[in-house]
Each structure stands twice: as C-alpha cells, then as structure tokens.
Amino acid sequence: xxxxxxxxxxxxxxxxxxxxxxxxxxxxxxxxxxxxxxxxxxxxxxxxxxxxxxxxxxxxxxxxxxxxxxxxxxxxxxxxxxxxxxxxxxxxxxxxxxxxxxxxxxxxxxxxxxxxxxxxxxxxxxxxxxxxxxxxxxxxxxxxxxxxxxxxxxxxxxxxxxxxxxxxxxxxxxxxxxxxxxxxxxxxxxx
Numbered sequence: 076x077x078x079x080x081x082x083x084x085x086x087x088x089x090x091x092x093x094x095x096x097x098x099x100x101x102x103x104x105x106x107x108x109x110x111x112x113x114x115x116x117x118x119x120x121x122x123x124x125x126x127x128x129x130x131x132x133x134x135x136x137x138x139x140x141x142x143x144x145x146x147x148x149x150x151x152x153x154x155x156x157x158x159x160x161x162x163x164x165x166x167x168x169x170x171x172x173x174x175x176x177x178x179x180x181x182x183x184x185x186x187x188x189x190x191x192x193x194x195x196x197x198x199x200x201x202x203x204x205x206x207x208x209x210x211x212x213x214x215x216x217x218x219x220x221x222x223x224x225x226x227x228x229x230x231x232x233x234x235x236x237x238x239x240x241x242x243x244x245x246x247x248x249x250x251x252x253x254x255x256x257x258x259x260x261x262x263x264x265x266x
Contacts, residue, residue: 089178095112095158196239
C-alpha cells in the first residue's frame with residue numbers, strides 16, 4: 076500500500092524547501108528507510124540513489140520519482156513517503172524554535188510541540204508569515220466554533236508568531252511606570 080501525503084494549495088503545487096524532510100519507508104529494506112533532509116541546494120541525499128534534486132518536484136510526483144529510482148535496484152518495491160516541513164515558531168510559546176511537522180499536521184500540533192503558549196501568550200491573534208504573505212489566525216475562536224479549520228493548516232516555509240496578550244504587555248508597562256515613578260520620588264526626596 077502506498078501513502079502519499081500532501082496539502083492542498085489553491086492554484087499551485089506544493090514543493091519541498093531547503094531543510095524540510097522526507098521520511099521514506101521501503102518495504103523489506105530497513106537500511107534504506109529513514110528520514111532524509113533537504114539540503115540548502117534543495118537536494119535529497121539518499122543511500123543507493125545518491126543526490127536527488129527535488130527543487131521543482133511536486134509532492135505527488137516525488138513518490139513516482141522514488142519508485143522509478145528504486146526500481147533500478149529492486150523488483151516489486153513498495154515505498155511509503157511522508158513529508159515533514161520545518162516550521163519556525165516564535166513569541167509567547169514555552170519552547171520557541173523550529174520544529175518538523177508532518178504535512179497533514181496543523182497549528183495545534185505545532186503549538187503542542189512548542190509546549191503551548193506561555194501565561195502571557197494570546198491564541199487569538201496568531202500571525203503566520205510565508206513568502207511576503209501574512210495570515211492572522213484566531214486559534215481559540217476556530218477551536219470553539221469548529222469553523223474555518225482549514226485556516227489552521229501549515230505550509231512549507233511558514234513562520235508562526237504567537238503574540239503577547241494585551242493585559243500582560245500592559246502589566247509590564249505598568250510595572251515599569253511604577254518603577255520610574257518610584258525612582259523620581261526618591262530622586263526628589265534626596266534633592
């Protein structure tokens with residue numbers, strides 16, 4: 076059985092970007108099976124096949140390319156392919172950084188990997204940046220309503236920013252304002 080997992084993007088195919096990953100499982104070939112990372116030149120380096128350029132190869136075509144390549148060495152080869160995107164998440168999450176998420180995973184999976192939002196994090200105004208585009212996602216509202224679930228899907232190259240809640244930011248400013256006021260009072264008393 077062959078599984079090809081890809082996400083739907085309106086009007087264009089989905090391609091792998093540098094530092095994304097592909098998990099390849101070859102039936103009865105555990106030494107060749109594994110997770111392979113796309114290098115900076117958008118190539119996959121796979122044992123037996125060697126360097127395979129994937130820059131302009133859509134997800135649904137990569138499976139066919141791999142089957143053709145492994146057919147040169149094995150008969151009756153079965154290949155399962157799972158795509159992983161390297162997604163960066165910043166802001167008010169417990170463990171910011173980059174994570175690998177499967178192509179069928181969504182924002183909920185990424186937030187879980189990053190440890191969830193901090194006490195100061197807001198899930199109502201999450202920003203997702205990708206190639207000059209910005210999407211704003213009301214994560215909590217979508218989960219409560221069950222509508223617009225497709226807004227939670229991630230694309231290759233996404234950068235997710237979890238903002239700080241207004242009150243948390245306001246409280247920090249009020250603490251700073253209080254400290255400045257206290258310093259000014261001490262200064263005037265000392266004068």
